[in-house]
Amino acid sequence: MSQIVREGFAQFCKRQQEGVSLVTDAINQEESEQKAYSGWLEKRQERKRKLLYQELDLILRHKSEILAMPRYADIDVHYALSGFVGYARASTRWELLFGSSWVIVNLGLASLLKIWEHEQFQVKCDCGGTAYIYKFGGSPGSGASYASAFCPHCKQEIHGIKNRSPWTYYHVATDAFTADTTRFVENFLDKWKIANEKYQENLKDEHRNPRTQPVHMLRGDDAPCGIETLIQELRLKEV
Numbered sequence: 740m741s742q743i744v745r746e747g748f749a750q751f752c753k754r755q756q757e758g759v760s761l762v763t764d765a766i767n768q769e770e771s772e773q774k775a776y777s778g779w780l781e782k783r784q785e786r787k788r789k790l791l792y793q794e795l796d797l798i799l800r801h802k803s804e805i806l807a808m809p810r811y812a813d814i815d816v817h818y819a820l821s822g823f824v825g826y827a828r829a830s831t832r833w834e835l836l837f838g839s840s841w842v843i844v845n846l847g848l849a850s851l852l853k854i855w856e857h858e859q860f861q862v863k864c865d866c867g868g869t870a871y872i873y874k875f876g877g878s879p880g881s882g883a884s885y886a887s888a889f890c891p892h893c894k895q896e897i898h899g900i901k902n903r904s905p906w907t908y909y910h911v912a913t914d915a916f917t918a919d920t921t922r923f924v925e926n927f928l929d930k931w932k933i934a935n936e937k938y939q940e941n942l943k944d945e946h947r948n949p950r951t952q953p954v955h956m957l958r959g960d961d962a963p964c965g966i967e968t969l970i971q972e973l974r975l976k977e978v
């Protein structure tokens with residue numbers, strides 16, 4: 740992420756005289772590594788997106804389990820849906836910087852499945868099955884919209900879906916993401932409250948375990964689960 744440095748003419752002359760460069764090699768190195776990292780992330784997301792859609796029929800067969808289990812429900816799928824109305828992009832991921840710490844909130848798998856429950860996000864496919872919209876765009880002025888969908892039954896893409904309210908797409912998607920964000924923040928605050936109370940209690944014990952700092956208690960009990968693990972676990976259930 741490149742940053743703009745503003746410099747007045749007097750400062751420029753003084754700096755040139757002192758022989759101090761405006762951007763150091765260390766800054767250039769950091770920027771080039773950030774760029775390489777972003778490229779790697781994009782490739783990784785594209786691989787995950789392909790896997791999710793390729794296995795969407797399997798995922799849908801296990802929808803009720805996914806909705807019921809936080810380990811599955813909260814899997815990051817922010818890359819699976821994209822859309823905008825005019826300049827308003829429907830957020831599926833927020834990267835919030837607090838000091839030097841990043842907090843990232845993603846659209847969860849359960850929310851994506853709930854978005855697809857809305858008629859607005861469903862299309863009848865020629866094969867007779869229901870296809871699900873994964874990309875939309877629209878104009879707030881004319882009310883025109885277009886969308887693309889994927890059919891999990893025959894694995895075909897459907898393009899050029901028109902004449903649907905662009906703001907309905909937008910609001911259904913962003914409301915689901917807002918619900919994810921709210922759940923994340925409330926869950927975090929609850930965990931912190933409990934961890935801190937336990938910590939205060941432990942402080943009274945001079946032989947206390949050093950791993951009873953609140954930060955150690957913020958972790959969840961579940962093993963982390965990504966889309967790859969989910970698909971493997973669902974396949975095994977069907978054997």
Ligand SMILES: [Zn+2]
Binds near residue numbers: 866867868890891894
């Ligand atoms: Zn189909």
